[in-house]
Amino acid sequence: MGDGGTPSGSGADALAAWEDLSERERALGFRDRQPILLSPLGRVDARMTEIFRRGRFAVKALGTQESYVTDLRLFFTFLWQRGLNWDQATAEDLEDWEDWRLRGAGNPSLIGGSKWGRELAAMRLFYDLAVERQYMQVSPVRTRSVVTRDGAIAEVAELAPKDVRASNVKWLTPRAYRLWRDVGLGGLLPSGLEDESWRGRNDGRDTAFADLVYSTGLRRRESGTLLTAELPPLGDRRYYAGNVAKAVAKRAGRFFYASHGALQGVETYRITTRAQAVRRAQHRGLYEQVEGRRIVEEVSRRGLVRWTETSGQGGRAHLDTLTDRQRLLLFVRGEDGLEPAMVWLAESGLPMRYRGWSKVFERASDRCQAHDLGVWATPHMLRHSMALRVLLALNRALDRRLGLDPAQRRNYEDIYGNVWVMVKDLLGHASEETTREVYLEPLRGLQLESLLNDEDNPSNEELLADLAARTGLIVDAA
Template identity: 70%
Template sequence: MDEWQLFWTGADVVAPASEAGVLDGWEGLAARESQLGIRTGQPILLSPAGRVDPRLSRIFKSHYFARKSEGTRQTYAPCYRVFFTFLWQRGLNWDEATPEDLEDWEDWRLRGLGNRNTITGSTWGKELAALRLLYDIARKLRFVADSPVLLRSFVLPDGTMVESAELAPADVRGSDVKWLTPRAYRLWRDVGLGGMLSDGLENPSWPGRNDARDTSYADLVYSSGLRRREGGTLLLAELPELTDRRYYAGKVGTAVAKRAGRTYYASHGALRTVEYYRLSTRAQAVRRAQMRGLYEQVPDKRILEEVTRRRIARWSEPDGRLGQAHLDKLNVRQRMKLFVRAADGLEPAMVWLTESGMPMAYRSWTKTFERASERCAAMGLTVFATPHMLRHSMALRMLLALNHALDRRLGLTPGERRRYEEAYGTVWSMVKDLLGHLSEETTKAIYLEPVRGLQLETLLNDEDHPVNDLMLSELARRTGLILDAV
């Protein structure tokens, strides 16, 4: 073996069967890890020599690394594995890397002759950020004298001094199109996810096995602005109860959010499609799984007994033990192991299920969206989408709607508008909260780019152009930044 291997800690790991006492003491592993400050979901890198470097464990349990979101940690750890393997095959340990080694690695990853899996500049930027973090922590802990990631300093126009990695990619250019108009979204959803023909007619050859699931997930994300992981790990108990409101408030659990839990808002129409999926396609998948006895075969499942008004989840283990935790504390793995008792037997507590009836991994939505965009392209359509594009689109729609509501529908004068903002915050601040951003500047600079320089106030106060599909289509025509269906 000449490669490093990556594993993850987990407090809820079940001890595998073994002979001759090979795994004696496994049952107390979680307690010992906790005593040592090792966190659940912490990466473990095993060298080709079969050893775990305690210094790497120190790095991964440090607050510098642990405070990163679960998604970031899961992205960074594989970067370490492949870079350490590259070093090992050069006869070097991870702590012996030099700037020259990193330059060779960058050349191989981006341009290496014979490398069939070269990466893009944006992917290299993520890998470089991962390596910079690890070696910065290692230097703080005095495990290495210097980092192989060399930095250069430069001054921004406002006088701020910033540092950037010398090997930072120069060819990173994200797609200009980050938003969809409502009609572009509907066309992409109906054709790509729903199997309709481009003229709006039903496709008789469409198998239609998962269209209710896929379209309802897309509607929910497009309506609420939830991130892929946030929307993809929802529990049935976390869905707002439908009444007669236009929008409903729900909660994003802290453990599955990027930084912190927050309140999100979803439209009645979007939640109604989720309810239709629950009663149709999802119910059929559950019934098939029950008939095959799949849920009874899950060895480490937890039976969710109740969720209190304070969002405390209480469950029972297969051996009869009871447990509880706040919904904010339940991570992705724990959510996928939760089941509830239904009329015909057990069923998963998570909303989104695979065709076999098992909880669906949230990362699978990326491939689902890619296939939908490929179907649209095969029919000669130029519309496409990613989960994050739907989130962008929600932010833009909300900005326009909130501005319009304040300036037109409430009939506020400039003075009244200022007093309203003093009491409730600016529209930018409101959208920032809906997206779960830490900074209002992030919302302005990244998510709502197309409204810059468009004389927004004049546009929004035009009595002949209310906030609707036509307004967003006009923005698409004028900016070239929003995907529309023409």
């Protein structure tokens, strides 16, 4: 590490010098999927690696670690172009970086408050740890003391964004979602007729994925790494419960609830588009070429997965502990040979990486824009939209069950508190405040009683359309 330990030579000799890499990494205490950054000179800073290896950085969710390191790499590159190493950053450098990211003239990729908030959180954590380990005297992230709602004193970054809620948080009404899905993903014309120029071959997969996210509120990684063994079996219920594995969730595993229609769409995809992709890959012998593949022999009722590796060696782990990368290597034996254990496949028949869904959604939104439709979506927008729909539906369901009228409802604040908690749990939030303040912002400042039930009130879909018109925060179809 540092200036030493770099093998020399080329070709086979150079590769041979790295044969003991795994052993050397274990001896140095490297953990699985630990981030490592190289300087433009191709060197590794041992201090930076130590920050990534342990403590408060290492306990972050893997997806958060990957995002943070990407954000840090950008800032460190900015410093390098100024002739500075990461440990020479000052508060003034950070101010210049904030100005460039949010407002820089000529910057083709300006970001909003939410994105800057995440980047600032990454830098604050990294530099706090650097100061704690005495790699630096002072952090470039300046903070100030504020009094919280409960009277406590907290430190917040001076450069914290002021427009987090308004920047990228959006919702869709049901009719706006259907229009975006049918035109953007399904290839229909805005009129609902078939588009003869449509050449999409994965519309069944894409619409099934979108419907599942819109129904469950799962995060992109949670829904994008599902195994077929984790799908609830179809029956005659309206909703079905499934489990989010701890290893792919942001914080902890939890239940999710999928509608019958959403699961039916996934099943239709499995027996059509997915089955065709599997057959093509089997015909090409593609699955036998996957290095490190694991053939699943059994998934027990308790979620214990038992597999056989290509070497013949067996292994086992609980579904809860399987990371997104480990899931890519899982295969099952079908009637005609091997097939991936993951639900979502690329056109090649290989498992689809969950990050690829963002590009699918971008292309769908571009298609809607080309048709002059004012609708767009991201996976996270569907998650926000699910939260808003479910809150309205749960309130209506409780009122019907308890037989409350609007006047009586004001006396049951504790009951409506429970509704917020239920939505929080469905989303997997650690804090109810996040659910209230960010995901359900369109309801802020509005009297919930004026929106909810009794038989003369409009439907949930009409209520959401009304909210879209009144708040300007929700995307609706014209």
